Amino acid sequence: MKYSGIDLHSNNSVVSVTDEADRVVAEKRLPNDLPKILAFLSPWRVELAGVVVESTYNWYWLVDGLQAAGFTVHLANTTAIKKYDGLKHSGDETDARYLAQLLRLGILPTGTILPPEQRAMRDLARKRMQLVRSRTSHILAVENITGRQQGTRLSCNQIRRLTTDAIGQMPLPADVALAIQANVAVITTLSTQIDVLEKRLQQIVKPRAxxxxxxxxxxxxxxxxxxxxxxxxxxxxxxxxxxxxxxxxxxxxxxxxxxxxxxxxxxxxxxxxxxxxxxxxxxxxxxxxxxxxxxxxxxxxxxxxxxxxxxxxxxxxxxxxxxxxxxxxxxxxxxxx
Structure with missing residues (x-):
């Protein structure tokens, strides 16, 4: 039986294949190119008990590609894995071998691999949250500007209703008004996109009991x-x-x-x-x-x-x-x- 660990980076991956005695059978640093990684692992496809991939920010393409090719894939929970601090040397190769060793020992902490369609829905909700936070930062910026210039702050609802004409009528220096117009323009755009995402999310989740x-x-x-x-x-x-x-x-x-x-x-x-x-x-x-x-x-x-x-x-x-x-x-x- 063989075991594989992949130390995944932003532009390359170290792929290691080990046997039941943790001896390295094959190991190579490859670009993040799915066909090349599949070609490297293909000689051991039948013998491989599984392939371990780190749960990094960019694991989707690799895990989906390996599963589609018929490999058994495990997503390593990196926050639950801690290597021995006394090691004299540690690198990408040893990290990949260590993932394979944990799989062999049956003590690999794993995360759940959701189907691609479920991940897409979840990430859409996360994108909405990101846009809402961004909109809030621009609303707070307008509140701070008006507080500095006029001694009183506009409320959130007042800011979201601001127009170019309304800003032009405010007793503000021209450059200050221009700064507020820039914030309001971004707020308007973000609100439009947030509404689009919310409608789509409601289409997805509302039918579910x-x-x-x-x-x-x-x-x-x-x-x-x-x-x-x-x-x-x-x-x-x-x-x-x-x-x-x-x-x-x-x-x-x-x-x-x-x-x-x-x-x-x-x-x-x-x-x-x-x-x-x-x-x-x-x-x-x-x-x-x-x-x-x-x-x-x-x-x-x-x-x-x-x-x-x-x-x-x-x-x-x-x-x-x-x-x-x-x-x-x-x-x-x-x-x-």
Whole structure:
């Protein structure tokens, strides 16, 4: 049996093939060209137990191409892999061999490889979030300019309704007005594109029963339900609610020994988009759900507002897991009992 590890970079990859004794059978640095990588691996296609690819920013093309060619592919969870710090030498070749060795030993931490169409939908939602953040930065820029020039800031809604004529009538120096016009032009363009993406996302998620069920959770509306649904993927990949809450970064990361805290682990291990979604949901639930508010206040008395908000986010994450797993609407008694 043979094992392969690929250390993937932006423009090249180191491909290593090892045997059951971790001896290198073949190894080569290749350009990021799928036919060349497939040609290099083809002599061991039948013997290969699997090919391990690092979960880098650019893995889509390689994993999809290898799977289409009939290879068994594993996506390595790089945040969960730590090499021995005492190594005298480490490089791309040793990294590729190490991935193959972890696969042989059966201890390779892996990530889920979603089908291309599901990844495309999820990435579209992420693109919307990127545009919204960009629009917010331009809105804040206009608020700051008007605050400096006039002593009072325009509201977000006022800024989004600004026109060239309205800016021209404001008592501002010509160059300052030009700066605001530039910001407003970008805001208008971004708003148009955000509307386009939101309409497409609604076409994708609205027919799904899980989307309607998520909307029954306090604090979760159209945008958050879309984010949670697409970022979660198949709920079956999480064995328990605790696993899902951990993936959503709603669980503390800490190292303990003899009952004492000795440090923290990788606090960023998980999905940052789900972490954002559940914190947003917790803040909104505080406004509209009496039971959520009561839970928050009980936690706040014993801890502080930040910990209490995260505890509420954890509750909502577990509730969403059960909703997606059992296909039942939100149960406020079960959540906050």
């Amino acid at each position: 899980e989307y309607a069920l998520l909307n029954t959770v306090p604090g979760i509306g159209q945008t958050l339900a879309t984010t949670i649904l697409l970022e979660t993927g198949p709920i079956e990949r999480f064995a328990r609610a605790a696993n899902f809450a951990s993936y959503a970064r709603c669980v503390d990361s800490q190292h303990t020994s003899n009952g004492k805290k000795k440090g923290e682990g990788n606090t960023r291990n998980g999905n940052k988009y789900l972490a954002w979604a559940f914190i947003e949901a917790a803040n909104l639930a505080l406004r509209y759900c009496a039971e959520a508010k009561q839970f928050y206040e009980r936690k706040k008395v014993r801890t502080n507002s930040i910990v209490a908000t995260k505890a509420l986010a954890h509750k909502l994450a577990r509730a969403c897991f059960h909703i997606l797993k059992e296909h039942k609407p939100f149960d406020v008694t079960r959540c906050f009992s």
